[in-house]
Amino acid sequence: MELSDRKQKILQAIIDEYIGTAEPVGSRAISKKNELGLSSATIRNEMADLEEMGYLIQPHTSAGRIPSDVGYRFYVNSLMRRYQMSVEAIEKLQAIMTERVSQLETIIRKASLIASTLTEYTTVVTSPKLNSSRIKKIELVNMGFGNVMIVIITSTGIIKNQSVAIDIDDDFAARLTEVLNSRIAGLTADELTFDKIKQIGDELEGCLDVQPRVLINILNFVYEAIDSLDQTEVYVNNAKSILSYPEFSDVGKAREMLAFLENKDNLVKLIGGAKDGVDIKIGAENEFAELSNSSLVTVNYSMGDKVVGRIGVIGPKRMDYAKVIASLDCISNHVDKILDQLYNTEGEG
């Protein structure tokens, strides 16, 4: 059944009010705002209808109403006013994002930080899986005292490094670096299968006078370092903000939520399920019971036309959706633009 125009206005007023106060909203409160010019009694009748239709919930007989998940959903889809980012906010965002930006990781972390600053909610971001980025360069640096540092630089600006206990001299390190580069540079992590690594190892053993053990050692590390690029990283920002909401005035619940936010697997799964563009999951629409009283708004970011990660905001169900959506949208655009500048479409930099 369609909602009459008046019902929509009342529902909107109720949700707007509830977002601010976190207290059940009574008919008189809406009537007093006098935007509709209706008495509390009339609004009461409409509210009773709205409750029957599933948009509102009455915690107990003598309390006002709060929105149901369905109510929020309708609000988000149809009622919500567009939030206009303030000029200052946009300028601040631009200032931060255009500070010297170096690596992918830094950009993502910054985006998360900005999102949590703008919205004052908890943010979660996932970094791209990098199995499509190419090995730009491998470098072995002899650190002396039997240690060699292996550094791998990818076309996406990620640097992986690990020190290995292998006793070689500078000269040999340089030669090995050269040979390795000629074999490995330009490959994607996907292409660097274990078999391929082994094959390279066999080839090298022929042209370098080196103990097989040492070579295998090094190649093993290279493999692992590259392999780890496959991992999706997750960063959480401003988790403590949940403690400010009356929804989490119970310490036990707050602890539960914080524990949830510390579990990377949860978060990857949670955010991974989102659809492209701005995605909103209200309350029980989330697959995790821990979030049944929270909402999650996510937006993807891309390199070229390929979605590589998501930025998400977790807050109480009565979050300021309009503001969150506007902020995320803005941030995602900026991130896209910067990634584009840095890595030109395919990360083929």
Place this chain on the structure above:
Amino acid sequence: MELSDRKQKILQAIIDEYIGTAEPVGSRAISKKNELGLSSATIRNEMADLEEMGYLIQPHTSAGRIPSDVGYRFYVNSLMRRYQMSVEAIEKLQAIMTERVSQLETIIRKASLIASTLTEYTTVVTSPKLNSSRIKKIELVNMGFGNVMIVIITSTGIIKNQSVAIDIDDDFAARLTEVLNSRIAGLTADELTFDKIKQIGDELEGCLDVQPRVLINILNFVYEAIDSLDQTEVYVNNAKSILSYPEFSDVGKAREMLAFLENKDNLVKLIGGAKDGVDIKIGAENEFAELSNSSLVTVNYSMGDKVVGRIGVIGPKRMDYAKVIASLDCISNHVDKILDQLYNTEGEG
């Protein structure tokens, strides 16, 4: 005035009990444990004495007693039983710490993680200031599309990298790398003053056909990257654990504490004030009001014979001091050993 043997035993029993329960301890509770074979009345008398002497506090007339800061201090200095690390704990510690360890940062983070796992309290670690480590190597990698990645590797295994928008070709990058290395490699961050950088810039301008703007750009980044090594990094682990203590059952207080733990400057200052070896600050002994209900146990770790950083545990005043001390001691020893292996004394690796 000296405490009689019996008073000491009673004080110890009270604090042991209070550490477990967080509830004021009554005379009957102590009497019932029957370790001393005294009636509650006798213990009552002694407790009255101990209170008068400042070791105990009575929250209100009809409550039991809780230890005062002075009481804890005496407990820590004289009464506390030595905590014996379990074999499993030590094995676990060893297993984690001897996993492939690469950089300094990883080691420190691991140490912090282990400390929080073992003690179940919040841990704070500071990473070394690295102004005494030497530049091992500088490398400019042309990323294409007008971006150059500057990579700096230090003798302590730290890698700093930043991408800069400068349009040069591979060949020039290689030459510049070579020249830069010949001038800068081997220097400490301290030696690389801004003046020195400028001087190098002037020299290079003579021998390379390069626009001054580009060179200054690069050297600026080099300077900043190296300069940032001077920063002490702080990592906090398991901050959420404070939510488990009745001391923080008030969400407001918990939030305050978490905010404090997010402020890096606070933490550096807090931990920086500690004396060498194991240092214990009980309640108001800490300079920050936020910690007046908490205790802080720190231990330093060293490279060679030089103290380079500290690992700290923050918990309620009634923390299990013996266990925390034993754990930190053990961890610090392991860290020392590993740093020693990796960087051989002076970080001259």
Place this chain on the structure above:
DNA sequence: TGTTAGCACTCGACTGATTTGAGTGCTAAC
């Protein structure tokens, strides 16, 4: 027919009195 004033009703939140019980200090007896 839609709107509104009025009123009885509900029920959580607050208030204040009362009870409970853990724990004390003091005294007197051992």
Place this chain on the structure above:
DNA sequence: GTTAGCACTCAAATCAGTCGAGTGCTAACA
């Protein structure tokens, strides 16, 4: 010096009573 006993204290729990925000329903009104 130790302890049993007892009066006393006081926070916390319990309970009854009140308040008031908010509702649903009805009847009157435009």
